[in-house]
Amino acid sequence: MAKVIGIIGSPRRGGNTEIIMQEALKVCQSEGLETELVHLAELNITPCQECLFCKKAKECKLNDDFPPLFEKLVKAQGIILAAPVFFGSAPAQMKAFIDRAGYLGIARDRPFERKVGGALVVARRAGQNFTLAQLLYFFLYHGMVVPGSTYWNVAFGRDPGEVWRDEEGLRTVRNFARNLSWLIKMLY
Numbered sequence: 001m002a003k004v005i006g007i008i009g010s011p012r013r014g015g016n017t018e019i020i021m022q023e024a025l026k027v028c029q030s031e032g033l034e035t036e037l038v039h040l041a042e043l044n045i046t047p048c049q050e051c052l053f054c055k056k057a058k059e060c061k062l063n064d065d066f067p068p069l070f071e072k073l074v075k076a077q078g079i080i081l082a083a084p085v086f087f088g089s090a091p092a093q094m095k096a097f098i099d100r101a102g103y104l105g106i107a108r109d110r111p112f113e114r115k116v117g118g119a120l121v122v123a124r125r126a127g128q129n130f131t132l133a134q135l136l137y138f139f140l141y142h143g144m145v146v147p148g149s150t151y152w153n154v155a156f157g158r159d160p161g162e163v164w165r166d167e168e169g170l171r172t173v174r175n176f177a178r179n180l181s182w183l184i185k186m187l188y
């Protein structure tokens with residue numbers, strides 16, 4: 001069965017980012033796909049050290065929680081990244097993941113090529129477009145296929161649960177997940 005991995009970059013459990021990711025994964029499940037949720041905040045993923053070890057060794061020399069996560073992603077057919085906006089961009093946890101996965105992906109001859117992916121972003125007020133672009137750069141760099149929705153995948157809320165009030169944001173996320181599932185089933 002094709003699998004979608006949802007990666008949450010918020011440090012807050014049960015927050016708005018988790019809510020919209022769960023909504024997306026529920027749709028994927030109802031479309032017959034297997035799903036897995038990963039909270040970066042529960043993992044120890046240190047920032048890229050720019051040692052370039054991976055270029056030669058084809059693996060990262062940092063012995064933390066990143067290498068097993070990377071192998072999981074290589075096996076998946078779909079990847080969704082979700083993040084809240086922190087000072088106009090993605091939180092440090094998500095940035096560390098993108099840098100590590102992005103660079104090892106190059107060293108490993110682009111294992112994400114033609115997988116399906118997309119990004120979800122939550123903001124209180126501003127920075128959502130920049131952050132969405134920041135996350136999308138990962139997919140577009142790696143030759144992944146990104147389906148659209150009925151709007152851009154952003155939702156609004158500050159305190160945990162506030163995002164439930166953003167009916168259009170939730171609908172956009174669900175429609176994205178429907179398109180992502182459709183595409184995965186077409187390709188795999």
Ligand SMILES: Cc1cc2nc3c(=O)[nH]c(=O)nc-3n(C[C@H](O)[C@H](O)[C@H](O)COP(=O)(O)O)c2cc1C
Nearest residue numbers: 010015016017084085086087088123124125126158
């Ligand atoms: C350190 C920090 C920085 C933030 N910066 C922004 C920001 O630049 N723009 C914005 O709209 N919201 C900002 N927020 C609000 C969060 O994006 C918002 O509360 C979001 O719903 C949090 O998602 P979560 O519940 O999944 O953690 C910030 C919150 C924190 C803690």
